[in-house]
Amino acid sequence: MNESDLLIEPYPLVRPGGQHVGIVSSSIQVTHIPTELKVICSHERSQIKNKRFALQMIEYGLTLMNYETT
Numbered sequence: 001m002n003e004s005d006l007l008i009e010p011y012p013l014v015r016p017g018g019q020h021v022g023i024v025s026s027s028i029q030v031t032h033i034p035t036e037l038k039v040i041c042s043h044e045r046s047q048i049k050n051k052r053f054a055l056q057m058i059e060y061g062l063t064l065m066n067y068e069t070t
Contacts, residue, residue: 001059007031008051011040030054037061 011029027042028050039061041054 001032001062005033006055006058007033008054010047011042026050028054030058032058032062035062035065037065 008028008030010025011027012025026045026047027040028047029038029040030051031038037058039054039057041050041057043053044050
């Protein structure tokens with residue numbers, strides 16, 4: 001997968017609760033530009049872990065679409 005085909009950006013989520021909400025956005029949105037496939041990941045508190053998981057999901061989605069990822 002070419003990194004130039006990806007748009008990686010923070011994704012602000014608004015959700016209730018806790019003293020840490022609104023301090024740092026750890027959610028990530030990854031878009032594969034040629035196919036317009038988007039993944040938003042907010043499972044972890046770490047932006048790095050969310051990015052890693054979102055990239056895996058993009059790769060999986062492209063495999064399901066039979067898109068050439070190499």
